[in-house]
Amino acid sequence: MTDMNVKQNDFSGTDTSSPFSPQLSARMKRPDFQGDFTGMILSAAEKDDVISFAGGLPNPVSFPIQEFREAADRVLSENGAKALQYGDAMGYEPLREYLAERYRKQGIPVSSKEILITSGSQQALQLIGAAFLDDGSPILLEDPSYLAALQLFHYYAPSIHTVPLSEDGADRTEFARIIKEENPRFFYTVPNFQNPTGLTYSKQARMEIASILRGTNTLLIEDNPYGDLRFSGNAPISFASLLGTQCILLGSFSKTVSPGMRIGWLVCREKALLKRLLSYKQSCDIHSSLFCQMILHEYLSSHDLDTHITKITALYKQKAQWMISCMERFFPDGIHFTRPEGGMSLWVTLPDGMTAVDLADAALEKGVAIVAGDPFYEKRRKVSSFRLNYSNSSDAEIEQGIRILGDCIRKIMAH
């Protein structure tokens, strides 16, 4: 197809004494926040000879593969020309209506007009970063917080404040102080089975935080990818219910149906803001895959999502309990760990003086991958905590992996 009269490999522009040097933006010249950690997590998860508690992968057993075959076939045979064509930037209306109805059943009054479909909830974070952050803008995050949110927000060079997270949620005294003194543009929280800690905000904590926020101009970003994965206890009220237009709620099908589809959403009840988010979303990728949205909707229309979720939560409950029982058997005294009521990971804290990075290095040599807590913190390094993911390992791997971790901890303690 190409004009062959011109030498194809003529890269003369790059072979001179002054080679081409791209003129990068300031954001691209800054070092990548903890980028190496993410690479490590993903590569460890891919090695066959490593037992990985590092990745945040759902268990493939939870994917409705056969149901998707049928849904894909129905969408393409009945509505193929639409599924393969350009679509609406807001997302596929029947899918948005499905989500709105699901929220209404949970007592959260949402209309489909308030739901923007995104390419995973990661893209929702990207839209939020663009919508609210200038250089130096104050924002408030949990300490520790979700690694990929920290990485993303760093591209906008905001002024990141953090509030310590304890068993029942963010520390309210510190929270109130920062809200008052810094007037952050938003507070970003994962209130249910937080990544990395597995912790859930109590009802009391939610009400106190909502109360502190009312009357301020700080938005609450409620990231809720794991909320449906509750395997014990009752769900406390959503921030979206407590704060109305002062809350943007994020959701995702990645943990309940399939991450490979890359379909998430955001709920924004502030009309003018949603219009701007939509416009920016359109500039980012026109719209999220309509093909994926229609297949998802077809699947959801002909199957009960909650029945499917029950299978996942039963699996994860068993995995979590098994991992905890193994830790009780194989870990020495003095090790603390969270006992999540749902989600995919838990958080282990070593005794004072021990650093999780040392343990992660020692464990990887023995074929077990964990994520040391460091990249989940904005500033703290050489912390004593680490994340264990239990969703995607077999019982035998969990037993062997936890035994090896226990051995490594003992060795480090003995030094």
Place this chain on the structure above:
Amino acid sequence: MTDMNVKQNDFSGTDTSSPFSPQLSARMKRPDFQGDFTGMILSAAEKDDVISFAGGLPNPVSFPIQEFREAADRVLSENGAKALQYGDAMGYEPLREYLAERYRKQGIPVSSKEILITSGSQQALQLIGAAFLDDGSPILLEDPSYLAALQLFHYYAPSIHTVPLSEDGADRTEFARIIKEENPRFFYTVPNFQNPTGLTYSKQARMEIASILRGTNTLLIEDNPYGDLRFSGNAPISFASLLGTQCILLGSFSKTVSPGMRIGWLVCREKALLKRLLSYKQSCDIHSSLFCQMILHEYLSSHDLDTHITKITALYKQKAQWMISCMERFFPDGIHFTRPEGGMSLWVTLPDGMTAVDLADAALEKGVAIVAGDPFYEKRRKVSSFRLNYSNSSDAEIEQGIRILGDCIRKIMAH
């Protein structure tokens, strides 16, 4: 699922005398560049009683629906757990290898390691904006240019310079002057069947532009969504061949297979730069739908893409010729229009003194939608040119629509 002890509709935060007011970023407070035009284009394209030459939609006849049914079924039955799981941020390796091989056959030496899969080529533009633009950074665009690229770049508040586009490409004298005086971070071009004009750069123009750029630090962004849709003439050499690492090449399956999948890519041969683009891409949406990538690859592995493209180009050639013959029949003298050798649209210029916006308004009243040239220009308004898309209308619609446009033009001329 929610704690019902708390009033669900308690939006008290928004009902007080000082309602919540989100603290937007500077980029979000700026007016949306020509956002209303895009909305108009999309809504006109959706109305059943309007003949729309406004949208840039491929003809659904070109979608391989039956082949996708088979591909989706094979992927899900043989490899479902992988297709529905998280994937690699770079994209599905076999798809990248397919693309690299296709470039090599066209004489462009590309390895799969240099290809990053994106959520449509619109996302590639988003990554490029983030990678190169600070407030006030000089960049160079064609005048007119692709509307969605203009919109996107505006979010970064760069200093936009433009170079007039004529029949054989960008004006070289002006191009050389701006490169020398402004040292733009990049020159963004759609060299084949440009949107909106349908124009293609000659071989001579490409060589002169490459020659002007060599030794400078201005990157050339070669956006090539339509290159495969050539229905007459020969393809001139690609800028990617002429400029090597000084060029980032964008491609897309949207115009040849399906826009609804949202799969495009970028080719970047500068390793360190690609690493940063990858890292940013990962922050944007983790990765593009692996499900879509695997189905696309399955389809491409079992079918010859060029045979499929031949059907599309035959269709678009006939549509373009039919539209041109209708304009020759129904338009008054003094109207100039491009005669594209490929792509999906052509560009009409009214006599001096007439404005395309007036024509667009009059035509829409008579049930025909066109896009006046204004939003494709960075600064010029009330221009005399407009875009006609011929890919997605029936022959009868083209004949009737062009007849109506001809009548409207005559009426405006008579005033």
